[in-house]
Structures are given as C-alpha cells and as structure tokens.
Amino acid sequence: MVQNAAWPSIPPRIADLFRQGAEAALDPPADWIEGLHAASLSGERMRPVAEDPVLVAGVRRSNVANLGQWTAANVRHPGVRVPVDLAPELLDTARDLVRRGLDQRALDSYRTGQSVAWRRWMDICFGLGASPDELRALLDISSLSISTFVEDTIAAVSERMERERAELTRGAHAERRATVTLILEGAPISRARAEAQLGYRLTGPHTAAIIWSSDASGQLEAASEALVRAGTAASRLTIVAGAAVLWLWLPVAVAPDPRDLDLPPGVRIAIGRPAADLDGFRRSHLDAVATQRMLTRLTSPQQVARYTDVQLVALLTADPAQADEFLDDTLGDLLHADAETRETVAVYVREQCSATRTAEKLFTHRNTVVRRLARADTLLPRPLAGTTLSVAAALEVLRWRG
Numbered sequence: 001m002v003q004n005a006a007w008p009s010i011p012p013r014i015a016d017l018f019r020q021g022a023e024a025a026l027d028p029p030a031d032w033i034e035g036l037h038a039a040s041l042s043g044e045r046m047r048p049v050a051e052d053p054v055l056v057a058g059v060r061r062s063n064v065a066n067l068g069q070w071t072a073a074n075v076r077h078p079g080v081r082v083p084v085d086l087a088p089e090l091l092d093t094a095r096d097l098v099r100r101g102l103d104q105r106a107l108d109s110y111r112t113g114q115s116v117a118w119r120r121w122m123d124i125c126f127g128l129g130a131s132p133d134e135l136r137a138l139l140d141i142s143s144l145s146i147s148t149f150v151e152d153t154i155a156a157v158s159e160r161m162e163r164e165r166a167e168l169t170r171g172a173h174a175e176r177r178a179t180v181t182l183i184l185e186g187a188p189i190s191r192a193r194a195e196a197q198l199g200y201r202l203t204g205p206h207t208a209a210i211i212w213s214s215d216a217s218g219q220l221e222a223a224s225e226a227l228v229r230a231g232t233a234a235s236r237l238t239i240v241a242g243a244a245v246l247w248l249w250l251p252v253a254v255a256p257d258p259r260d261l262d263l264p265p266g267v268r269i270a271i272g273r274p275a276a277d278l279d280g281f282r283r284s285h286l287d288a289v290a291t292q293r294m295l296t297r298l299t300s301p302q303q304v305a306r307y308t309d310v311q312l313v314a315l316l317t318a319d320p321a322q323a324d325e326f327l328d329d330t331l332g333d334l335l336h337a338d339a340e341t342r343e344t345v346a347v348y349v350r351e352q353c354s355a356t357r358t359a360e361k362l363f364t365h366r367n368t369v370v371r372r373l374a375r376a377d378t379l380l381p382r383p384l385a386g387t388t389l390s391v392a393a394a395l396e397v398l399r400w401r402g
Helices: 012-025 030-040 046-048 055-078 086-099 104-126 133-169 171-184 190-197 220-230 276-299 309-314 320-336 337-351 357-364 366-379 388-400
Strands: 205-213 237-242 244-252 266-271 304-306
Touching: 012 055, 012 104, 012 133, 030 055, 030 104, 046 104, 055 086, 055 104, 055 133, 055 276, 086 104, 086 133, 086 237, 104 133, 133 366, 171 237, 171 276, 171 366, 190 337, 205 220, 205 276, 220 244, 220 266, 244 276, 266 276, 276 304, 276 309, 309 388, 320 366, 320 388, 337 357, 337 366, 337 388, 357 366
Parallel strands: 266 304
Antiparallel strands: 205 244, 205 266, 237 244
16 A cells, blocks of 8 residues: 555645545435445445345445545545545444455455546546646546555455454354354254254244344344244344344244334344244245345335245346336336226235225225226236236235335
C-alpha cells in the first residue's frame, strides 16, 4: 500500500475540482446505487454471497457505507488519502462471512464495485469544466485515491475476519457450529457425540427455521421465543449463523402456524418441513434455506413462510426469467388486472370452481363473482376452464412475489 509520506501533493485547483466532484457524488441516483450493488454481487466467486439474503443485505450496507466514507472525506480534505473507517456495517459483514465459512475471496465485491464507482466518478469529473491538463491530473489522483481506499478497506476487513475466525475456533459456540456443519454436510459423526456437543436430542422429530433481519435489528431473540411458543416446543437448538441470522431447530412434528406469530418489523422467518432423526435434522434445515432464498428472490413482503406453503412456488421461480415468462404466457393481461379480479379467480380455483362457495369466501354476491370470472376470461390468453391448474400456479407465484 502507498504510505502517507509518499502521497502526492494536490495543487489547489485540482483540490477544488476534487471537492466539487465529491459534493456531486454525495447523493448518487438510486439506479446507479442498484448498479453498484449488482456489480458487487456478480461473478462466480461471489455466488455463495449472492445466494444468501443476509450476506446480500450486508454487502449492500457496506457499499453505501464505503461510498459515503470516501465522498465525505474528499469533501473535507479533497485528494488526501482517505482513512479506513470500519463502520458497523463492515464489521457485521465480516462476521457473517466468517460464520458462513467464507474467506477473503468473498471481498471481491469491493473490487468489482470499484469499476462501477470509477465510471460514475469519471462522468462527474468530465462535467466539471476542467481543462484537458486539469482533467488528466484530477483523474490520476482520483484513480490512486479510489484504488488505495479499496485496498486499505479490504486489508482492514481481512484482518478483522482473521480475528473473528480465531474467536470462532475457541469455546462452546465454535464447537456447536462445527458439529452442526458436520451434520448438514453429511459427514460421519456419531449421534451420541453430536448430542453431547449440541445439548439437543437428534432422535425424534425436528422442525428447522432460519430467523434473520436485513437491518440487524436486535429482535432475533424475541422472534426465536415467539417461534418456540407458536410451536409449543419444550426446548430449542440455536446456532448463531451471523450478526443478523439465527438457525433454530425445534423438537416438534408440526411446523408452527405463521398466523400464530407476532413479529417485530424487519424480522423474517423461513420454516422447513418437520422430519425425523439425523436425516430429518438436515433436510428440514435445507427446506428452510430454500424458503429463505425464495422469499428473497421474489422480494416477498411476507414475514413468515413455511416450505410446505411455498414448495411449488420455489420450484416455479428457481429461474426468475423463466418464471416471468410463465406468468406472461399463462396470465396474459390478467397479470396486470385489478387485485379483486385476480383474487376472485384464485379463490374460485381453490373452491373447486364453485361460484357459490367463492362468493361465500369473499363475502360478496354470486353474480359479482360470475361477472369477475367473465372479465378474467377476456383477459386470459386461453379460457380458464381449460387452464385451471396453470392459472392457479401462476396466481400463487403472484401471491408471494413482492
């Protein structure tokens, strides 16, 4: 890294241009920020991060924190080497990466995001009215400033990750997490040894859940207790999987009903299918993971979801582009119709195509139901009578999609 003593001096005119550019960058457009996030999560090496909604939220918060740190520092001291500030967002992300078993390669997001930031910065610089020589000098010091800040930040976060990894290799928490990891990976481990290390019986039923919060709200423990009460469980196994995510297992054969859960805003729960013994311990957790990913993929507004409720939707939306094509082909103009018409069709299908029972469920007159169904038929590419199953599946996807 470049040392402070070797940092080039900044001519007053270039410093003034740098400050103007930094002021213009303080409030970036929302679409540009989304582009930065997308670039940060792209690439094969970032796939484990991009598939985890908690890590994705952490990367997004870190991007905003880093951008704010660099621009604000250059408003105050334009062109001077920007000091690293390990904000809480960066520390939380470092902890989560380590607890997922990821290493420093996951910090590629900083470098891929750098290229997007650099293009945005060049656009700003070219609009400052600088002469060619001034612009060349401004871009030279800008390139040094951005690349040095990124590398300094990666080095600081890497150091924090090493410290976090050292902490996790000591004590009961590390032992419990390691034991759960072995079980989930299907590694050979005796039931007696695993039960002794976890303090949790692996015989009998298990219902796994993942509780997380995109803003690390600190309400995870309260949500855990609410889940235990809803599931009428006598005990639970809790693994801290990140700064804002818990893995739970309840020794119950019936998954808690989402309607029995009163959760704080921002907290979300994905619940796996109940299953038995070691294989069930593993399978229920993988169900919860699939449910969590589906909720995130669809930007679903639902706070709680059970795998049994979303299994079909999870399969249909595994490929977002194909899911969109399925919705367009199946629903046609009904996709953009009013919510009343779509809901009437959904209830009609669930009630086995009985207009009378649909009217009872919707607390409306049967003639109203008939009129809405007739309108739906004019919007659908093909009549509802011959596409009931496909239309029902498409409407179920819409119900979960944000």
